[in-house]
Amino acid sequence: MTEALWPAPVATSAVDATVTIPGSKSATNRALVLAALAARPGWVRRPLRSRDSQLMADGLRALGVSIEETVNSDAGGTGGGEAWRVIPGPLHGPAQVDVGNAGTVMRFLPPVAALADGPVHFDGDPRSYERPQHGVINALRTLGARIDDGGRGGFPLTVHGTGSLDGGLVEVDASTSSQFISALLLSGPRFNNGVEIRNVGETVPSLPHIRMTVDMLRKAGAQVDAPEDGGEKDVWRVAPGALIGRDLVVEPDLSNAAPFFAAALVTGGRVTVRDWPKHTYQPGDQLREIYTAMGGSCRFVEDGLEFTGTGRIQGIEADLHDVGELTPVIAAVAALADSESHLYGIAHLRLHETDRLAALAKEINDLGGDVTETEDGLRIRPRKLHGGVFHTYEDHRLATAAAVLGLAVEGVQVENVATTAKTLPDFPRMWADLLGQV
Structure with a gap:
């Protein structure tokens, strides 16, 4: 039509x-992932209600996370208006996730799926097949995940989760998308050994988005080392540890x-x-x-x-x-x-x-x-x-x-x-x- x-x-x-x-799409979808991986329930307030954020919420629900959408709620802390109550649950497959054409969903959810127990199949809009995904796929394999992508380096693909991921050191070429780094950072605290990401690309576009990821991780209780803090250039580290379910108001x-x-x-x-x-x-x-x-x-x-x-x-x-x-x-x-x-x-x-x-x-x-x-x-x-x-x-x-x-x-x-x-x-x-x- x-x-x-x-x-x-x-x-x-x-x-x-x-x-x-x-509300910010970037902040909403990061907040949803962090809340889903937290040790206790949390709130995401004033979230963006859009196709991309709905795809993220639905993807997390498919993996076993409860996301309750409420309006004019003052429960749990600051602020009124629309709010999403996120209740973490055991991550599991089998599951089907539609990534649409949302970069945050197609990059951020496969690392989460690697922590699930069971297979998680990802598919999306035709354009998602053409967008770069190799940075996430190759990194997750290095960190111990099993991914079946038919050798395409992109969608559709299946992540065969085992309930945990070793983590550790990984080299990533993030020259085509900063989301490759953000994706690994967001799930990094739940990896057994955390994660150390070394960008081996010539540059990283959209660095402010990585700084947003680092800031939100720290507010959720993660220990993060980043280049802007005087750390090693092009190296980000997240220590393993529990994330805090918190009350976050989206800008x-x-x-x-x-x-x-x-x-x-x-x-x-x-x-x-x-x-x-x-x-x-x-x-x-x-x-x-x-x-x-x-x-x-x-x-x-x-x-x-x-x-x-x-x-x-x-x-x-x-x-x-x-x-x-x-x-x-x-x-x-x-x-x-x-x-x-x-x-x-x-x-x-x-x-x-x-x-x-x-x-x-x-x-x-x-x-x-x-x-x-x-x-x-x-x-x-x-x-x-x-x-x-x-x-x-x-x-x-x-x-x-x-x-x-x-x-x-x-x-x-x-x-x-x-x-x-x-x-x-x-x-x-x-x-x-x-x-x-x-």
Whole structure:
């Protein structure tokens, strides 16, 4: 069935809005794994309810973890609103896990399955077969797991769990995904000998996500040594030990603020995102610096973070290696700027939900743009754009990038805007609210 096209609304005036962003997908899925591996029950509060987090919760349930979803609960500690009560149970197979096209699920759950007693079969969307998984598969085999993947180095695959895993030293090439390291760190405390991970790749993309993993592990009671603490470069260690079931409140997903702050830039308006943390490990926090360089300004206010645009957008030279997920919306803003932009350090985006570099170049160019791929990024020369269909390739961040272009370009039709449900389950309504077009 062909998805209906969504007409991206054009901004008729400067935006002036306050937005509540749903919880962080990255933090929600890490919190679910840590709670599932803990020694006693815990709470995950204000979680993101999306396809990716539901796949994670359902995968853990298949392995024997109880996850109870409640609303307006104050039981167990801080905060109200939606909360998930996670009750660890003996991990077991046989089980079937659907990873969809969720990187966190496809990377984080196989190490958990290695701790289960029995076979756990993993399958997912067709795109999951193409995404790199070798880092997790090879590492788990080194650490003592038996995995049947038919020699593919990817999905579908079966992890034959025996109830425990030796752990120890393992070398990983994490140059295509930082999630390989996070996956092993999250389950590492439950390995008999913990885990010592040595990255043997030339680089690691999205390092802030690993720092988030380390921070959340420590808050759950794990002992972790990491390079940023003065430890050995490219080496992470987790000692074996029990994890604490705790009460965790998930921060807003700062990466999802990208299109909303972009609307302030494009229209010369003002947008406040509620509850923006003053200290965070989320890569999305770098939006403050990037968008300021593109012509806006920001400040902390009582409600959160306020971003203001002037209506003039400057091109940017930016290394987005650590914040690759922000690239699609930044590229859209750059296509509306008054000077050329060069976005680099993001070759790994070719292996995300889709080949994001090729997709962005094609779709912006099809609207009259001038975008060329470089070896590790994009060069964007602003041109007068026109309407047309913007294909999203089942990629939520391409859909939000298209919405940003539509603010200034009449006739942009977004294919499958519903793919935004991956992290922004109610995006079309939120966008209409932002523009006062409800």
